[in-house]
Amino acid sequence: MTHAPRTLVQKIWDAHRIVTRNGADLLFVDRHLLHEGSHHAFDKIAAAGRPVRHPELTFGVADHYAPSAPERATEATVTMIERLSRNTARHAIESFDIGDTRRGIVHVAMPEQGLTLPGTIIVCGDSHTATHGAFGAFAFGIGASEVAHVLATQGLWQKQPPMMRITVEGALPAGTTAKDLALHIIGTIGTGGATGHAVEYAGAAIRALSMEARMTLCNMTIEMGARSGIVPPDEVTFAWLDGRPMAPAGAERARALEAWAALRSDPGATYAREVGIDAAHVAPMVTWGTSPEHVAPVTGRVPDTQPEALDYMGLTAGAPVDGIEIQRAFIGSCTNGRYSDLLAAAAVLKGRQVAVPLLVSPGSEAVARRAEETGLAGIFRAAGAEWGASGCSLCVSMNGDRVAPGERCASTSNRNFRGRQGPGARTHLMSPAMVAAAAVTGRVTDVRALPRADLSALEETAA
Amino acid sequence: MTPFTTVTGPGAALPRDNVDTDQLIPARFMKRSRTEGYGDQLLHDLRFDPEGRPRPDFPLNRLPAPPALLVAGANFGCGSSREAAVYALWDHGIRTVVASGFADIFRNNAARNGLLTVALPEAERATLCAWLEAHPGAETHVDLEAQRIEAERLAPIAFDIDPQVKRRLLLGLDELSETLEEEESIARFEAAYLAATPWALPRTTAR
Ligand code: SF4
Numbered sequence: 001m002t003h004a005p006r007t008l009v010q011k012i013w014d015a016h017r018i019v020t021r022n023g024a025d026l027l028f029v030d031r032h033l034l035h036e037g038s039h040h041a042f043d044k045i046a047a048a049g050r051p052v053r054h055p056e057l058t059f060g061v062a063d064h065y066a067p068s069a070p071e072r073a074t075e076a077t078v079t080m081i082e083r084l085s086r087n088t089a090r091h092a093i094e095s096f097d098i099g100d101t102r103r104g105i106v107h108v109a110m111p112e113q114g115l116t117l118p119g120t121i122i123v124c125g126d127s128h129t130a131t132h133g134a135f136g137a138f139a140f141g142i143g144a145s146e147v148a149h150v151l152a153t154q155g156l157w158q159k160q161p162p163m164m165r166i167t168v169e170g171a172l173p174a175g176t177t178a179k180d181l182a183l184h185i186i187g188t189i190g191t192g193g194a195t196g197h198a199v200e201y202a203g204a205a206i207r208a209l210s211m212e213a214r215m216t217l218c219n220m221t222i223e224m225g226a227r228s229g230i231v232p233p234d235e236v237t238f239a240w241l242d243g244r245p246m247a248p249a250g251a252e253r254a255r256a257l258e259a260w261a262a263l264r265s266d267p268g269a270t271y272a273r274e275v276g277i278d279a280a281h282v283a284p285m286v287t288w289g290t291s292p293e294h295v296a297p298v299t300g301r302v303p304d305t306q307p308e309a310l311d312y313m314g315l316t317a318g319a320p321v322d323g324i325e326i327q328r329a330f331i332g333s334c335t336n337g338r339y340s341d342l343l344a345a346a347a348v349l350k351g352r353q354v355a356v357p358l359l360v361s362p363g364s365e366a367v368a369r370r371a372e373e374t375g376l377a378g379i380f381r382a383a384g385a386e387w388g389a390s391g392c393s394l395c396v397s398m399n400g401d402r403v404a405p406g407e408r409c410a411s412t413s414n415r416n417f418r419g420r421q422g423p424g425a426r427t428h429l430m431s432p433a434m435v436a437a438a439a440v441t442g443r444v445t446d447v448r449a450l451p452r453a454d455l456s457a458l459e460e461t462a463a
Numbered sequence: 464m465t466p467f468t469t470v471t472g473p474g475a476a477l478p479r480d481n482v483d484t485d486q487l488i489p490a491r492f493m494k495r496s497r498t499e500g501y502g503d504q505l506l507h508d509l510r511f512d513p514e515g516r517p518r519p520d521f522p523l524n525r526l527p528a529p530p531a532l533l534v535a536g537a538n539f540g541c542g543s544s545r546e547a548a549v550y551a552l553w554d555h556g557i558r559t560v561v562a563s564g565f566a567d568i569f570r571n572n573a574a575r576n577g578l579l580t581v582a583l584p585e586a587e588r589a590t591l592c593a594w595l596e597a598h599p600g601a602e603t604h605v606d607l608e609a610q611r612i613e614a615e616r617l618a619p620i621a622f623d624i625d626p627q628v629k630r631r632l633l634l635g636l637d638e639l640s641e642t643l644e645e646e647e648s649i650a651r652f653e654a655a656y657l658a659a660t661p662w663a664l665p666r667t668t669a670r
Contacts, residue, residue: 018652019645022627026645028652030663040497040546048639056665076494120663127544127568143572144546145638153642155649159625161567191481192538196567225541227567248662256662291481308479398490405513417485417542419508 005266007163008232009198012138012263016121024157030120030137032150034060034088034095035106036080037125041147042087050152052091057154059115060088060095063105065399066391068361072400091151102245104364104390107131107219107334111211112366114244118233118260123150128334128414130222134214135241136233136263138198141222161227162272164197168205170279175448177344178213179336179412179431181205182220183285185277187295195225197273200265205279206231211240212340219335220414223292232264286321286444287416287429289313294416296321298434298446312418313426314406322446324428328409329358329439330421331432332388333395336412337363339370339460341432345412346376348436349383350453355442358385358435359401361393374458385439397422410438465577466635467607470558472531474603474614476595477522482506482535483542484569488551490543501547502529502554526600529556532612534592536562539580540569549576559605561612563588574628575638579607581622591620607633 006014018026034041038060045052052058065080067073081098088095096103102113107128110116118136123129125147132139142156150156172181186193199221201214209217214231221229231237238257241247248256283297289309296302302310304317315324331337331345342362360380362368368390371377380387394401395413397420403409405424412435413420416427428444437447492504510521517524533552539562540548549572552560559579573580583591594617595601604613607629612620631638642649657664 016656019648021645022630024627026642026649028649028656031665037493037545043497050639059665076491080494115665117663119660125544127542141544141568143544143549143568143575145572145575149639149642152639153649154653155642155645157638157642159627191541192564195538195564225538225566246665246667248666252662252666259660259662291483396490398493415483415485415542417483419489420485423489423508423513 005268007265007269007271008136008200008230008263009138009163009228010160010269012119012121013160015119018155024159026155027121027158029123029150029154029156030057031115031122032058033106033110033122033124033129034058034084034093034147035063035126036065036084038147039083039087040144041125041151044145044148045151048152052093052151054154055092058093058151059110060084060093061103061106061109062097064392064396066098066389067400068359068388068391068393074400077399101365104366105334105337105392107215108337108363108367111135111215112244112364114241114247117241117247117256118237119263123156127222128219130226130229131215131219131334133218133221133228133230134211135237136230136260138228138230140228161196161198163270164194164199164226164273164275165271166199166201166275166277167203168201168277168279169203170205171208172205172279172282175433176282176284177431177433178209178216179220180282180285181279182217183287183292183295183429184282186220186223186292187285188277189224189275191223191291191293192225194221197226199224199226199229201229201231207234210340211236212338215338216335223414233260284431284434284447286434287427288315288321290416290418292414292416292429298322298444322444324444325408326410326428326438326443327356327407328403329354329356329435330394330409330411330413331358331435332361332363332393333413334363335414336432337361337367339367341412342367342371342376343455343458345432345436346379347452347455348433348447348450349385349440350379350455352383352440354384354439356439358439359388359394360385361388362390364390370460376458383440394421396420397425403427410435410444464635464637467558467577467579467632469604469606470531471602471604473526473528473600474532474534474595475523475526475530475599476592477533477535478592478596480536481538481541484540484545484548485542487540487548488545493545493547497550500554501551502556505551505555522596522599528600530600531556532559532561532603532605533557534561534588534595537564539565541566544568546572546576549573549578553578561588561591574631577632577635579605579632581612583620583622587620591617
């Protein structure tokens with residue numbers, strides 16, 4: 001059978017189409033990931049009297065409400081975590097609950113376990129599901145009604161989204177990361193710049209990214225309004241997956257590798273939108289407002305275009321970004337809570353002391369364990385940071401962590417919305433190294449100006 | 464799902480872009496069950512000050528009655544996938560949201576809960592928004608079958624809608640029961656797919 005040239009997403013789509021009705025396709029879902037927010041969906045299937053069709057393709061994890069310290073547990077966190085265990089147990093769904101060594105933020109822990117595979121369709125009731133596209137999966141966030149629908153049918157009705165390609169050529173300058181690249185793209189095309197599109201990343205700068213960096217970039221793709229982000233899988237992907245507990249092994253891995261090698265867009269495939277980015281133009285980025293598109297290079301100034309946002313943030317138009325005082329710092333989240341993120345921050349912290357409270361919440365128990373083993377956790381503690389338990393923590397104020405009203409927090413998370421880190425909290429998004437720099441100086445600081453320790457000895461060896 | 468045919472009721476303007484889901488329903492309220500209702504928490508931190516008093520200058524606090532139609536700016540509903548953002552609008556009495564654009568997941572969630580989202584070209588959106596800003600709570604009338612919005616003394620506004628979404632809204636159709644009619648196709652697909660791609664199963668639970 002010959003096809004018109006197709007994009008990678010279109011190929012995955014075609015391989016998962018069950019039926020087409022009234023212009024929509026019913027797609028088969030390979031992995032359905034759940035967290036505490038799934039309670040509405042379980043209520044819905046209970047009301048409809050439906051069982052879970054494929055519990056063995058469904059995995060739960062406690063992350064959003066996992067407290068970063070035992071004393072921050074509240075009635076809400078306990079209730080929500082218990083509800084997840086109860087709902088998953090009732091339907092024989094495997095769930096990584098508190099105490100499980102595999103637990104972590106859903107978009108960190110599931111890839112670590114080898115549940116995220118190229119060529120698959122992955123859904124989760126969480127917008128940052130786009131993260132899994134880093135592996136060449138078509139992955140997207142869904143709402144509670146859709147979660148219920150997938151639980152009951154393992155399928156989802158979808159209209160094919162328009163395709164968009166973002167090509168990043170060149171190389172990222174020293175001191176910049178995938179986080180800066182993502183913020184740079186969002187600053188360029190806006191938070192509505194990719195609305196509803198399936199974004200595919202291409203170009204030399206993308207191929208040069210590690211798996212962790214690809215996850216950071218795909219994660220932030222949702223902040224451009226996209227439905228999904230995808231990086232065509234390559235040797236970097238295949239090596240990363242080798243030996244992961246639930247990834248294919250032996251003869252099955254050989255078959256998988258054969259299938260995965262075909263996962264690229266055809267020459268001549270068409271995109272509704274194309275954007276070109278020169279990686280050389282990326283600088284360490286800092287958000288100054290209440291939307292991820294309110295972003296500037298650390299060398300820039302606060303513009304005068306968003307008076308309401310500036311009022312909320314307590315900033316004056318024209319002020320230099322470098323030097324904005326902060327009262328708190330946070331390193332973690334599904335964007336930047338991986339081992340390599342912590343390593344980049346530790347290189348700044350080593351031999352220094354924090355000037356403001358810094359909370360570190362590793363992206364998963366595995367990341368936390370590894371950081372203890374290599375001594376990375378010790379660097380954070382020696383610098384005076386709090387080394388918290390793994391979870392969504394200060395990325396979202398629903399688990400006992402929050403930034404006080406009016407306080408300014410340098411954060412590695414992905415959203416600087418009003419109130420995201422607590423009512424009245426002011427969030428400045430940046431990379432892990434930039435947050436570490438801000439934490440030791442007490443103000444937004446260009447990390448490129450700070451001498452950093454060489455921690456290459458602690459680098460993660462391939463899995 | 465409640466069918467949407469025509470809705471008449473007060474209109475309100477919320478003239479801002481990027482009304483995100485954290486504003487629509489702050490995360491700390493999301494542990495509620497659906498039956499407890501989310502209407503009082505809609506836009507909570509914009510409507511109320513830290514002491515819980517209504518902010519007098521916030522548009523929704525200047526209405527004689529809760530609105531049935533809300534007009535906002537660009538990129539409405541961006542942010543998280545929380546369906547509670549739709550529940551909050553619905554429980555507050557809102558049946559139609561007009562904006563110049565919507566976030567993808569929000570729009571999907573709305574359609575599955577009977578909430579009509581109308582994306583209008585900027586000029587028409589701005590006219591309606593300005594009218595409702597000047598006349599908070601003015602009566603509006605939405606006719607889904609005719610794809611038309613009317614507001615007192617404004618020319619009727621026609622809108623586009625995905626035919627599938629329209630059909631489901633008009634009939635109040637539940638998607639799940641429609642899918643269950645596809646049982647045979649699903650079973651046939653699954654058997655073929657899982658045989659062809661055994662590696663796609665999680666290893667420890669592979670059958
Ligand atoms: S870390 Fe933040 S963005 Fe990621 S899943 Fe948790 S709450 Fe969502």
